[in-house]
Amino acid sequence: MTRIFSGIKPTGHLTLGNYLGAVRRWAEVDQHRADALFCVVDLHALTVEHDPARVRRLSRQAATLLLASGLDPELCTVYLQSHVDEHARLSYLLECVATDGEMRRMIQYKEKSARERERGGSVRLSLLTYPVLMAADILAYGTDEVPVGEDQTQHVELARDLAVRFNQRYGHTFTVPRAARPEVAARVMNLQDPTSKMGKSDDFGPGIVYLLDEPETVRKKVMRAVTDSGRDVAYDPEDRPGVANLLEILAACTDGEPEKLAGAYTSYGALKKDTAEAVVEVLRPLQERHRALCADPAYVDGVLRDGAGRARAMARPRVDAAYRAMGLSPA
Ligand code: TYM
Numbered sequence: 021m022t023r024i025f026s027g028i029k030p031t032g033h034l035t036l037g038n039y040l041g042a043v044r045r046w047a048e049v050d051q052h053r054a055d056a057l058f059c060v061v062d063l064h065a066l067t068v069e070h071d072p073a074r075v076r077r078l079s080r081q082a083a084t085l086l087l088a089s090g091l092d093p094e095l096c097t098v099y100l101q102s103h104v105d106e107h108a109r110l111s112y113l114l115e116c117v118a119t120d121g122e123m124r125r126m127i128q129y130k131e132k133s134a135r136e137r138e139r140g141g142s143v144r145l146s147l148l149t150y151p152v153l154m155a156a157d158i159l160a161y162g163t164d165e166v167p168v169g170e171d172q173t174q175h176v177e178l179a180r181d182l183a184v185r186f187n188q189r190y191g192h193t194f195t196v197p198r199a200a201r202p203e204v205a206a207r208v209m210n211l212q213d214p215t216s217k218m219g220k221s222d223d224f225g226p227g228i229v230y231l232l233d234e235p236e237t238v239r240k241k242v243m244r245a246v247t248d249s250g251r252d253v254a255y256d257p258e259d260r261p262g263v264a265n266l267l268e269i270l271a272a273c274t275d276g277e278p279e280k281l282a283g284a285y286t287s288y289g290a291l292k293k294d295t296a297e298a299v300v301e302v303l304r305p306l307q308e309r310h311r312a313l314c315a316d317p318a319y320v321d322g323v324l325r326d327g328a329g330r331a332r333a334m335a336r337p338r339v340d341a342a343y344r345a346m347g348l349s350p351a
Contacts, residue, residue, distance in 0.1 A: 023195070024056040025163040027101070027154070029064045030078035032220030034085050036229040036299065037208035039306075040272040041169030045202055047090030050167055056096040057161055057331055058086055063101050063108065063153060067146040068136065084320055085231055088310035097334075099327030101157065106335035110156035113342050115149060117186050118178070123148045127174055155179035159186075160335040162195045170206040171217055173199050190345035193338065205272035211245035214261035232307060235300045242266075242296035253285040263288065266295045273298035 026046060028038060050056050062079045079100055091098050101107050123129060129150065133143045146153075151174075158166055158179045166176050176199035183194040208218045212227030219228075229241055247262040255278045257264040267278035270291070274281075285291045313320055340350040 022054040022164045023162050024050050024054040024165045024167060025059070025158050025161050025197075026050075026057075026167050027059040027061040027064075027157055028082055028086070029061050029220075030075060030082045031065045031068065031070070032078065033230045033232060034082060035208075035218050035220055035231065036269070037169065037205075037218035038220070039089065039231055039302075040205035040208055040269065041202060042167060043086065043089045045167055046086075046096075051091060051096040054165070057334070058091055058096060058098050059101050059157060059331070060086070060099070061101045061154075061157060064150060067144055067150050068132065069141055080320070083324055084313050085306070085310060087313055087320065087323065088306050093323045093327065097327045097330045099324055099331050103324070103328035104331045104335060106160050106332060106339045107153065107156050110160050110335075110339045110342060111149070111153040113346055114152045114156050114159070114182050114186070116346070117182050117189070118152050118155075120148075122178065122181075123151065126151050126178070128171070151175045151178045152182070155182045158197050159183055159194045160339055161331075162338060163197045164195060165200045166197050167200045167202075170201055173201070186342070186345075190342075193342050193345050202272075204278065205268050208269060209261060209265040211241055211265070214246060214265045229299060231303060232310065233303070235304075238300050238303065239296045242299060243292050245292060247288050253282050253288065253291055255279045255282040263291070266291055270295040270298050273302045
């Protein structure tokens, strides 16, 4: 059976980008067709300056939102990365296979380290090695497919390279994974700056729709989305990124196609109104389930505990094999 692994980082509140680009497909498709693991990658949240209490809170909230989005612990494994030591153990081994040049070429490292420096902070070494830990997340489970949004492509490529290199040097140990991207909404853009990705920890708050935003807030954010000076509605991501973004979001929320939807509108106002309502309707059931889950913390604890147990049992033999292959004797 195909093995799927994917993760989400608790560095901020989950966004519509996370949902349309990744989580929705995990729930609607992936957990039904494969042996799938979905992980709240809390260790990754420590790679930038953070408030420990906030990371704890956001990790819990992310896990609860994954369940609210429809991940079913009977069908897939949901857990916190820090509960399974194999991620960190394997990450170290892979650091001995990766090169520093490879790390410095990573686009997200360049962007995030520049941002940290601009803020006057220092760049943590773990930010540089982030992609190695991510490769460990993936390779520990013999993963075939990694369903992610477009921004993670380069990281999954690195995981592939490290798997191939490790296997060549030390004998076949890891499956070589591939990224799987959604057809629409692989890159949801910020509503206030449609040339940059809608990210959790962005400076353009009004351009980010969060999964727990109230309907009125969602409507306001979408109605105020930056479009462009053209009049007609056309799908042209290059020259009309704002309108294209709205069409992508509407298409993703209504199972439509952005090009076809463009032909159905003659004004930006109507497009925004329908997009806002479509987003509100997609978020409504998710928010209701989230409320119910928050009222039952023992259930969420149990899911995460069981998930970590299952994940550990899946990862351990392969990570031990990697230890042996590299010349160590696992305890
Ligand atoms: P993260 O937490 O930034 O995002 C989680 C998932 O959401 C997707 N995504 C988007 N998709 C479309 N439009 C957007 N604006 C948007 N923003 C985010 C991401 O592509 C991702 O699929 N490094 C990863 C977490 C990670 C991981 C892993 C993923 C750690 N280890 C192993 C896969 C496998 C990250 O920061 O995702």
